[in-house]
Amino acid sequence: MKIQKEIDFILAVDALKNVNRRNYNADDSRRENTAEHSWQIIILAQILYPYAKNKEDIDLLKVIRMLSIHDLVEIHAGDTFLFDEAGMKGKFEREKIAAKKIFGILDQSIADDFYNLWIEFEEEKTPDAIFACAIDRIMPFILNSHTSGKSWTEAGVTEKQVRNMLENAICRASDDMGDCFQTLMKKCFDENKFS
Amino acid sequence: MKIQKEIDFILAVDALKNVNRRNYNADDSRRENTAEHSWQIIILAQILYPYAKNKEDIDLLKVIRMLSIHDLVEIHAGDTFLFDEAGMKGKFEREKIAAKKIFGILDQSIADDFYNLWIEFEEEKTPDAIFACAIDRIMPFILNSHTSGKSWTEAGVTEKQVRNMLENAICRASDDMGDCFQTLMKKCFDENKFS
Numbered sequence: 001m002k003i004q005k006e007i008d009f010i011l012a013v014d015a016l017k018n019v020n021r022r023n024y025n026a027d028d029s030r031r032e033n034t035a036e037h038s039w040q041i042i043i044l045a046q047i048l049y050p051y052a053k054n055k056e057d058i059d060l061l062k063v064i065r066m067l068s069i070h071d072l073v074e075i076h077a078g079d080t081f082l083f084d085e086a087g088m089k090g091k092f093e094r095e096k097i098a099a100k101k102i103f104g105i106l107d108q109s110i111a112d113d114f115y116n117l118w119i120e121f122e123e124e125k126t127p128d129a130i131f132a133c134a135i136d137r138i139m140p141f142i143l144n145s146h147t148s149g150k151s152w153t154e155a156g157v158t159e160k161q162v163r164n165m166l167e168n169a170i171c172r173a174s175d176d177m178g179d180c181f182q183t184l185m186k187k188c189f190d191e192n193k194f195s
Numbered sequence: 196m197k198i199q200k201e202i203d204f205i206l207a208v209d210a211l212k213n214v215n216r217r218n219y220n221a222d223d224s225r226r227e228n229t230a231e232h233s234w235q236i237i238i239l240a241q242i243l244y245p246y247a248k249n250k251e252d253i254d255l256l257k258v259i260r261m262l263s264i265h266d267l268v269e270i271h272a273g274d275t276f277l278f279d280e281a282g283m284k285g286k287f288e289r290e291k292i293a294a295k296k297i298f299g300i301l302d303q304s305i306a307d308d309f310y311n312l313w314i315e316f317e318e319e320k321t322p323d324a325i326f327a328c329a330i331d332r333i334m335p336f337i338l339n340s341h342t343s344g345k346s347w348t349e350a351g352v353t354e355k356q357v358r359n360m361l362e363n364a365i366c367r368a369s370d371d372m373g374d375c376f377q378t379l380m381k382k383c384f385d386e387n388k389f390s
Contacts, residue, residue, distance in 0.1 A: 001374060001375055001378045002246070002371045002374060002375075003243065003246060003371050003372065003374075003375050006239075006242045006243060007337060007375065009242060010235065010238065010239050010242070010334070010337060011221045011337070011338075011341055013235070013238060014220055014221035014222070014235070014338070015221075015222070016234075017220050017227065017231045018220075018222070018224070025209055025212050025213075026206045026209035026210075027209070027210070027213070029213070032212065033231070035230070035231040035234045035235065036212045036228070036230040036231055036234070038234045039211075039230045039231070039233045039234035039237070039263065040205065040208070040209065040230065042234070042237060042259075042263045043205065043208060043263055043264065044201075044205050046260060046263070046305075047201045047204060047205070047301065047305060048198065048201060050305075051197070051198060060256060061255060061256040061259070064237075064256070064259055064260075064263075065241060065259075068234065068237045068238055068241070068259075069238065106242065110241075110242060110245075139205070142202060142205060142206070143206075143209070146206055176197045176198050177198065179196060179197060179198075180196055180197075180198050180202065183196045
């Protein structure tokens with residue numbers, strides 16, 4: 001069968017449905033998993049694309065493709081909570097090995113294509129990657145602020161930590177996404193839900 | 196806040212994570228939900244795109260955008276099992292109402308854009324929609340054949356029904372996807388796992 005490697009790959013990445021993230025779904029019923037998150041940011045990218053800075057330099061197909069595969073490394077390397085400073089150490093090296101392993105199921109050309117998309121996303125330098133990363137960061141922030149910051153409270157995350165990790169990544173991608181971030185931050189922290 | 200409608204929309208579509216489908220995940224641990232399915236077919240479209248018939252006529256961005264939103268109607272209309280003949284009656288009319296409701300949260304232009312993508316997908320006439328539909332149909336088929344056809348057995352679905360609903364939709368989109376379908380069908384039904 002000609003497309004055997006593709007079948008093997010799609011069955012291998014099915015495991016992403018079992019990788020749980022820290023944040024909760026909007027109805028607060030359970031934590032979301034990374035497959036669901038990957039889908040939701042693909043929707044968010046489409047509706048926030050009109051608000052991106054320099055959107056004429058952004059290739060929406062490339063952004064969506066990046067978002068669809070950017071967390072596949074978690075199948076082997078696990079999800080690292082953004083605010084887990086110890087866990088963040090060595091993350092990139094662990095994930096590079098995981099990326100080679102998972103993409104390596106496919107033929108070289110598509111494996112390289114995915115690996116390069118993943119590296120570009122991680123490096124956050126190109127307009128596509130800057131916008132994609134901002135989308136990836138603002139989505140759990142929106143869910144967190146909607147669920148009264150439950151996953152932050154559980155992990156003892158402070159306003160300063162949220163700002164350090166998110167503010168610049170979001171604001172540099174879009175003024176309107178930046179305004180949204182500031183409004184929701186104010187709402188969260190002024191309501192004294194967090195310390 | 197300028198992007199309030201977009202926030203309302205992304206929180207509303209979060210409910211797709213709670214819409215369960217009939218088929219099981221590859222590890223057979225639980226049924227998949229529609230958010231996970233939507234993500235997985237976006238990956239599958241990228242890796243099977245090289246095998247599509249007339250791929251020079253296919254716009255991969257449009258295919259992926261269709262796949263990302265094609266099941267949002269299930270938030271209001273529920274998931275209808277492909278082999279549930281009674282449930283399939285009136286499905287399109289129910290889903291049109293659901294589509295207007297969910298996309299209507301957004302500004303008119305993007306709401307119309309999503310609605311048109313959804314209609315194009317449902318009508319299965321354009322090269323983009325034919326390929327997207329084949330991807331949407333072959334994914335649960337791959338999972339089903341991998342999990343010994345559990346969801347078919349549970350629902351008493353016959354080989355004839357599987358062929359009626361899937362064969363043409365998959366084969367007309369790609370010869371290699373058609374070969375894959377025939378190989379997996381033979382494996383499933385020759386092993387006498389099904390009646």
